[in-house]
Amino acid sequence: MPDASLIFPAREYRRRIAALQAGMTETGLDALLLTSPADVFYVTGFLTRFWESPARPWFMVIPASGDPVAVIPAIGSDLMSRTWITDIRTWDAPDPVDDGVSLLCETLATLVPETGRIGLPMGLETHLRMPLADFLRVSDQLSPRRFTDATAVVQRVREIKSEAEIDRIRAICAIASDTFDRVAEFARGGVPLERVFRDFQSMLLQTGADWVSYVAGGAGPGGYGDVISPADARPLTSGDILMLDTGAVKDGYFCDFDRNYAIGPAPDAARRAHAALFAATEDALEQLRPGMLARDAHRILTEGLRRRGAQPGGGRLGHGLGLTLTEWPSFTPKDTTELRAGMVLTLEPGAEIAPGRILVHEENIVLRDSGPELLSRRAPATLPELPA
C-alpha cells in the first residue's frame, strides 16, 4: 500500500473532521467519542490488524472545534504518530486497575463544559469497543456531562464516500473480480470445499488484497443451505451450485460480493433462479436514484424477482459498504434511510429454490446522481459451469 500509516493526505481527514463537527454543532454536541476500528481509521488513517486483540480499548476524541485527540495504548504510539494526528496521549495497557479511564476522563473534562454533551455512536450497527464497566465509570466520573447517541452524526458523514474512497473500493473490487474470473483454476468436481476456500483466499492475496477479512460460501445440490458457514471437507459434486463470497481488504477498504458456479451442467431450477437474480439486479441498476429510500431498493429487487417467477429470500437484499464488510443502510422493508449520491452499496438479492435451498447474487455499486455505477465487474448473465 502507498503509505501504510496514512492512506490519504491530511486534507481528506480534515474534511471528514469538519463534516463531523458540522453535524455536532447541528445536534449540540461538545465532543464526539469514537472507539471502533472503522471510526478510528476514518478520522486518522490509523490502520492495523491489531484490533484483532480484544485486550485494549482505543479512543478518539473529536472536540466541537479543533483537531482530534488520540487517547490510546502506548503500543500504538509509533503508528499513530505517523498519521496526521499530533495530540496523542498514551497509557500502558492493559492495566487491570485503570485501563485508560482516567486519561480519557481528563481529556474529555478539559474539552467539554460541565453542562456539555458528549456524542457516542450507540445505535443500530454500532458497538462500544471498551469494557461496559469502564464506560459506566467514565460516564459517572464526567457527570453532570451527559453521553448522547451520535449514531446519525457519524453515519450521515461516513456513508457518503469521497472519490478517493471510491477509488480504493473500486481497486479491491477489481482484485476480487479478477480472482472470481480464475475460480476454474482451483474449483471443480472432486475438490473439497475447504480446499476451494484456501485457494480462493490465497489467490485474492496474490492478486493484490492486503488481507482477507471475510470468506464465506456454500455448495450443495442445486443450491446451498446458508451463506455464513465455514467450509467443510465434502468434495464438490456434479449438480452442486458453488457460491463464493468475499470481503477482501486493500488499504483498509472492503469489497463484498459473491459469484455462483455450477459444477457440471447447471440444473434447470438453479439456472432459472440465477437468471432471475441477474435480471432483478439489472432492474436496480437501472432504477435506483438518490432520493429513494433504502426500502425502495428492497422493493425493486423483490418485485424484480417475483416478476421472473422467483421466490425472494428473507433478510436484507443489500447494504452499505466501505470501512467494514457491511455498513448501514439495509435494504429491508423497514429501513427508511435516504439514498444519496456517493453512497457505496451492495445489491444482494436472494432467491429460494426449494425449502432450505437458496441462491444469492451480489454486486457493489456507487450511487451517482444519474444512478448506480458498478464497482464490481458484472456477473455473467448465465450461471457459469465448472468441470464436474
Place this chain on the structure above:
Amino acid sequence: MPDASLIFPAREYRRRIAALQAGMTETGLDALLLTSPADVFYVTGFLTRFWESPARPWFMVIPASGDPVAVIPAIGSDLMSRTWITDIRTWDAPDPVDDGVSLLCETLATLVPETGRIGLPMGLETHLRMPLADFLRVSDQLSPRRFTDATAVVQRVREIKSEAEIDRIRAICAIASDTFDRVAEFARGGVPLERVFRDFQSMLLQTGADWVSYVAGGAGPGGYGDVISPADARPLTSGDILMLDTGAVKDGYFCDFDRNYAIGPAPDAARRAHAALFAATEDALEQLRPGMLARDAHRILTEGLRRRGAQPGGGRLGHGLGLTLTEWPSFTPKDTTELRAGMVLTLEPGAEIAPGRILVHEENIVLRDSGPELLSRRAPATLPELPA
C-alpha cells in the same frame, strides 16, 4: 475441518455449560448473557466469519440450570441448528425498530425472576457486542432484574483449556511453525515487505490454516519500530531485521507467535538482543508453575533480560491465547491473575536495542503441573539469516 458447525462433540459443550453454571451459582446469577463471537463459539461451536459484519447482534442466554437458548438473527438459524443447541429463537435482522430487543427481553424475563440478577461480561478485555442504546433498553425493560459483571465467571472457565482445545491450538501452532521454517522461500533482500506479508499469509493457508485473522511484523535496520503496523512497500535490505507475527486460525482456535530473521549477516546488537530474548524465554520455560501470578511471569522475563544485559521493552510480555488472538491474563507488573494448569499462554519478551528500535520474541505454551509445555516449535537460539 472435521465438522465445520460443531468442532467438538456435545459433551465438551455440556461440560463448559456445567462449569459456567457452577460459577453462576457461586456468584448468585440467574442467567448469563453472552454476546461476543468467542463466548458464543465457546458454548455452542457456532463458527462463522460472519461476525465481520457489525450489522447484527447475537445473543446466547445461559440459564442457572438447563440448556442455553440462542436468540439470533434468522440468517444464522441454519448454521446454529447444526450445533448441539436446540432452543433457537430468531428474528429478521437488522430491524431498525426492534433488533432483537423484544425477543431477548421475553427470553430473559421467562428465565430470570423479577428479583434476579443477569451476569454479563463487562470487565477488562470484554466488549458488549450489541448497540449500547439497545442494551440500555433491555436493561430498562427487564427492571427490577439487574445486570451485573460476570467477567470472572466466564474467564475462570474459559482460561482452562480442555485437552481437546489444546490439541486444536497445537495443530494451528504446528501449521505456523512449518510456515516460519519456509520463510526463506519468499523473504530475502530486495523483496518489499508487503510482498512478504502476502506470501506469508498464502503459505499459512496452503499449510492448513482455515484463515489468517492476524499478520503483523516489521523490518528495519538492526530492529523495527513497532509491532502492529501493516506492511509498506520498502524492499528488505541487508542489515534489516525482519519480524513476522501471526494469529492464524484452525477450527476456531488461534496461534499467536512471531519469528525474527536477519537480512544478510545479523548486526551484533540484534544478535545479542535475540540471544537475550531466547535465554529469558528459557528461564520462563523452566521456572513457570501453576500457583504463580501473571506478574511473576513478567518478573521472570524482565529479570532474565536484564541479567543478559538487555533492556526490557514496555507493555505486556505475554498473555492468554485460544479463542481470540489474545486472552487474559496479561504478563504485566499489575496483573495478579493466578496461573493454573491448563492455561494456554504466550511468552513474549521484548528488548529495546536503541531508541525506537526493538526486537520481540514469542512462544506459545500450555501450563502443566510440571511447568510449560511448548505448543510452538521453539525458535532457533541464534538469529537466523536470510539472503541479502
